[in-house]
């Protein structure tokens with residue numbers, strides 16, 4: 134789905150802009166500062182972003198297209214301090230993984246990933262932090278090795294268990310030693 138959209142975007146960039154009213158191609162583009170609101174009630178915010186405004190001269194008609202939509206979405210992501218869709222896609226593509234494979238390895242939902250990469254929803258802060266970690270070298274290999282059962286996580290907790298057991302043993306040993314000393318002193 135995401136690949137469909139990026140294909141559309143490339144086509145849009147290559148072909149001349151088409152007026153949605155007359156279908157003509159006498160469309161000019163100029164950048165304008167655009168303010169929009171996001172959210173509702175107390176959490177509503179006003180954001181400002183530069184967007185390309187298309188203008189069809191014969192129709193005397195100004196309009197915004199998907200490029201402006203993407204710019205708005207990026208501004209929202211920036212406002213919340215989370216990765217924009219393009220960055221998420223870059224992280225996945227950096228691992229040379231399909232969305233299905235990426236979802237399988239990371240445990241993220243493929244549908245969620247699809248929505249984030251296409252700017253349909255915004256990932257939570259927790260997912261955003263996870264995605265950022267996945268961009269770090271070595272992390273993906275670590276997760277891939279762990280498999281779906283979390284095999285690499287188990288040895289870590291085993292280490293903790295062993296250390297705890299060792300402490301118990303030491304105490305037992307100490308008590309045994311004390312008993313032995315008391316017995317030998319008596």
Ligand SMILES: [Zn+2]
Nearest residue numbers: 152155189192
């Ligand atoms: Zn027109």
